[in-house]
Amino acid sequence: MDKTARACVSQVEAGWKPKVTALVPCYNSATFISRTLDSLAAQTWDNLEILVGEDNSTDETFEIVSAFAGGRDDVRIMRRTKNLGWLRNSNDLMANASGELMFFAFHDDTIDPTYVEALVRALDGNPDAVLSFSDVEVIELSGERAYWKFDLLSGLQSSLARGRAMARQPHGWWIPNRGLFRASAFHRSGGIKPNSQGEFSADWTWLLHLSLLGGFIRVPELLCHKHYRPGSISKLWDRTSVQRKALRAAGAREVWNSDADLALRAFLATYIALRPWHWVPRSLRHRRR
Numbered sequence: 001m002d003k004t005a006r007a008c009v010s011q012v013e014a015g016w017k018p019k020v021t022a023l024v025p026c027y028n029s030a031t032f033i034s035r036t037l038d039s040l041a042a043q044t045w046d047n048l049e050i051l052v053g054e055d056n057s058t059d060e061t062f063e064i065v066s067a068f069a070g071g072r073d074d075v076r077i078m079r080r081t082k083n084l085g086w087l088r089n090s091n092d093l094m095a096n097a098s099g100e101l102m103f104f105a106f107h108d109d110t111i112d113p114t115y116v117e118a119l120v121r122a123l124d125g126n127p128d129a130v131l132s133f134s135d136v137e138v139i140e141l142s143g144e145r146a147y148w149k150f151d152l153l154s155g156l157q158s159s160l161a162r163g164r165a166m167a168r169q170p171h172g173w174w175i176p177n178r179g180l181f182r183a184s185a186f187h188r189s190g191g192i193k194p195n196s197q198g199e200f201s202a203d204w205t206w207l208l209h210l211s212l213l214g215g216f217i218r219v220p221e222l223l224c225h226k227h228y229r230p231g232s233i234s235k236l237w238d239r240t241s242v243q244r245k246a247l248r249a250a251g252a253r254e255v256w257n258s259d260a261d262l263a264l265r266a267f268l269a270t271y272i273a274l275r276p277w278h279w280v281p282r283s284l285r286h287r288r289r
Helices: 003-014 034-039 059-068 084-094 116-125 161-169 185-190 202-213 240-258 262-274
Strands: 022-028 048-054 075-079 099-104 108-109 129-139 145-148 179-180 215-227
Touching: 003 022, 022 034, 022 084, 022 116, 034 048, 034 059, 034 108, 048 059, 048 084, 075 084, 075 129, 084 185, 099 116, 099 185, 116 129, 116 179, 116 215, 129 185, 161 202, 161 240, 161 262, 179 215, 185 202, 185 240, 202 240, 240 262
Parallel strands: 022 048, 022 099, 048 075, 129 215
Antiparallel strands: 099 179, 108 215, 129 145, 129 179
16 A cells, blocks of 8 residues: 555544534424434434524424424524525525534435435545535425436536536536535635526526535435425426526626636636526426436
């Protein structure tokens, strides 16, 4: 074993134990948030902060998260005095997180006990990466289950290659948003930004920006479960041509305002603005396992 390999092994054996913050933006979640919180409490990673953004719910969400936090020193609750919406709520949680790494524990998602541990180890072995993520199971309103994976960025070493791939908004682009990312990536990107149509697919522009900052590492395990509900935000979007145009303009703006080099920004911003937009029909978005 050469010196470089021995150094890598020593680092892993030394046990990189970064603090991880689970970001829990929640609103009117009383009927289902307990399963999300329970999945966080069951994590094998012991250096975990749970940061809840209770977005001025009109049901008993605050009482439920308060009961969960009782007697635990790893939970903080930020109770909003007015409703911020998921985007502003999420940005404020990221700004107040104390972890070196963080992830969105959306109020209708659940994660397996080894989720955090597996994704931390993936980043430990890839210091140039900014995000690691697992495969995702989607549970539809009908109860139908689908297995999603996203490996389009695997092996792409350059910001240009990753940005160009994400610029096409490829099938499954949203999966990395259920991954673990470095706090430094949030600070460099400036958070998740709205477009002229509000919050519509704003996580795409966020992930597009992150892809310019470093690699995305896929952990090929099913560790995250997305449960759709009648009130799920993405189910309420109409996905009109106006919304799509607004999203394209926001993507070009996001790239242009990044700290990437000028030539890359100019190319990708133009690529996004001029490239034909092939929207994937809703009926084709889910792949059965």
